[in-house]
Amino acid sequence: MNIRLVGRMVSSILFVTEVFMIPSLILCCIDGDHDVAMAFLASMAVISLIAGVLFWFGRKREAHFSARDGFVTVALAWVCISLLGGLPFYFSSEIPSYVDAVFEIVSGFTTTGASVLPDVESLSRGVLYWRSFSHWLGGMGILVFTLAVVPANKNSGGTLYLMRAESPGPSVGKLTPRIRQTAMILYGLYILLTVLCVAFLLAGGMPLFDSVCTAFGTAGTGGFGIKNDSMGSYSPYLQNVCTVFMLLFGINFNVYYLLLIRKFAAAFKDEEVRLYLFFFAAATGLITWNIRPLMQSWGESLHHAAFQVSSIMTTTGFSTTNFDLWPSFSKAILLVLMVLGACAGSTGGGIKTVRMLLLLKELRYNVQRTLRPRTVRAIHVNGHVVDNEVIKGVNSYMAAYWILMFGSILLISLDEFPLESNLSAVFACFNNIGPGLGVVGPMSNYDCYSDFSKIVLTVDMLLGRLEIFPLLALFSRDTWSKKL
Template sequence: MNVKVIRYILGYVLKLEALFLILPCIVAVIYKETTGFYYLFVLILCGLLGFLMSRKKPDSFVFYLKEGCIATALSWIVLSLFGGLPFWLSGEIPSFVDTLFETVSGFTTTGASILSDVEALSRCSLFWRSFTHWIGGMGVLVFLLAIVPLSGGSHINLMRAESPGPSVGKLVPKLRHTARILYLIYLGMTILEVIFLLAGHMSLFDALTTSFGTAGTGGFGIKNDSMMSYSPYLQWVVTIFMILFGVNFNAYYLILFRRFRKALQIEEVKYYIIIILVSIGIIFINIYNTVIGSADALRHASFQVASIITTTGFATTDFNLWPQTSKTILVLLMFIGACAGSTGGGIKVSRFVILLKTVGRELNSYIHPKSIKKIKIEGKPIDPEVVRATNVFFITFVIIFSFSVFAISFEGKDLITNFTAVAATINNIGPGLELVGPTQNFGGFRPFSKCVLIFDMLAGRLELFPLLILFHPAVWKDLFFHRSGAGKKHS
């Protein structure tokens, strides 16, 4: 195993985090907050450690999927540990487990919170809390690939380990250019949302933090009522951009280069839009007379469907009070999630499309035993390896989900609370139902349960396996006892 390149990447991640921490320091200066000193201290700490770890370049930059997964998982853990230090050192979140929960929730774009009074935080902490969504939305290692001059041809393994969805590829021949294009699209859409929010008379601070939460499909609000107190116009703007950030970014690349016909042929995006429209229609009919009784039902239905399927987690109303049919649809959307290659979480629409087509092929084989039917997406056969990986993902997801629900059940909370708490964290959504509903928080769980949910958030964001690989004994044996050299063959 190429341990040196993992150390080098972690060093660059810490230097990037130091760079990101400049922003909350600037916010602290603007609002004259002493909390900014804690951010400055952590900035210096990250910068110093990052410099020491990346000062010496590895003998070889060649690394394989194993190293890519380990580097990715450790990067997100390190990012969260250091990113939460200002909350803990300042005393704004006194418990270290709570601090880690809040920070992991931010970087994984989950949006689940242990805070009962968000507005009590300093402005620089509110800014950093929302900005972690923006960092985690596209992925810190994708950002690293875009700006850091790493050499070698194995960096697709970093992107494969961090990017959501059943497969990942290059938009252009060079992976570094692919990463740059993705981030330019991401940044451009974020700026566009800020402009639309400012046009609705939202303050610049609110517009930035809301856009960070929307772009990263995270959902940390800066108000205790999330998005409930904002105007209908602002809620509609956020609704539209949540849906847009849930679309596969390959579609935007094709549109950017005027390949409109190919963009419209992306099958996953079609199903994504159909699921959204059908869900909005059913919920609108279900809540129109029973709960809201006005045309606002369309706005609330649209907002909550967009918020849940894209795993953003913002709320304009307490959907925990909606009829059972509407709540059932929202729970199902928690698992479906957004498109692969977007900033959204969940299992992903593409995986469900592959799964359904696999079931259809299996049924066809019962009727026509001698027929050989390939699974196709957009008219092209899917690699059998992708189908196998999708099936394994579903099995692993169910095992982790079931174990997590069982592990937190010892607290004695009701099944709906436990079930939706795990669903909301492993799918990176944020709010669940009952005791973890949109007007509640996760602060009522004990430290052990919070640690289980922290694991779920990281596993969900990293697509399970990059995190699970850290628990394999062979990995730790390699990390501690294996010395890799230039040109050495890696298994």
């Protein structure tokens, strides 16, 4: 274990996090919120101190960087920014409980959008900005940003381990031979789409501050709104803009890169994207039909159905209406979409469409082998043979996923809330969605749960964002063994 290099990398990530607090500090000064400004200054001082100690500790680091180091760096970095990123909320007393402050910022960084705040409109603009910006920072990954602007070392293999540990999906590759260039391309596309989202929102008459914060939530597929009714009070045009951009940010960014280099055929033939769009169209159609009696017209039914399917499927969590009042059939579809999630390599959560694609292909293959035992066929995706290690990884992930999900449901059930609420709360947090059903529905929040349950759900959010294994590796005895 190259613990000194791990400490050096974590210090760089903490310094980056601290720098990104500056816009919130400036907003507080402009608005005259001096107490909140002092809270940000105090938070930055604490982060500087811890980052400085880690930087000093890693000054004599070795150059070698292994896969184990990559997993530990990513997991430790996310734990640190989670524990420290919520300090402005706590120091300003806008969220007086430290457990609640950590829950809120983890919900932001993991792009979950689950909140403990009953009245977000009472928050200062500085806190609202930091809360929304945490979505944008966590969407593509703060470590990916760090790799783009602050290369860790000259060992490209080491930086690829970091990328693989933080990026969502069963496998991660490089768009270009150099990993830093890959990170820069990903963030360039991310910034471009975010700017376009802001422009379309401004064109619909949304104020600049609202547009920026809403774009952060849309781009990161996070869902923190700056209004108590989420997106409900905005115009249908603005809601439609979010519908489209949530769907776009749920697509694998590698597809946008293929379009950028004019490989249109490869982009349009991507099997994961086609399945993702099929799920969106099918779910939208079924819900539109099912909720028609509740709406004034087919157009209104389609509008709300498309928005909520896009929001839940991409794990954003915005809402235009209280879908907790929809028929059971529609709520069941939304619950299934919570698990499916968006594409790998996007800012969305869930198990990812490509894993579902691989599971369906493997199921079909196993049925064929049952009927014809001598059949030997490889599983293909986009014309390429899928390595058996990837299939094993998907199966291991799904096993860990359901074990942790059921364990979490049992733990938070100690609070004696209805099963529907507990089930959807864990689904919503583990899959980084935000709103669930019942007491955690779109017009409610998570404040009703005990501190113990909030800690469980906070861990679930981190497990979901890091796709389980980096966080499990951090607390594994084998990780710290000198024999590996």
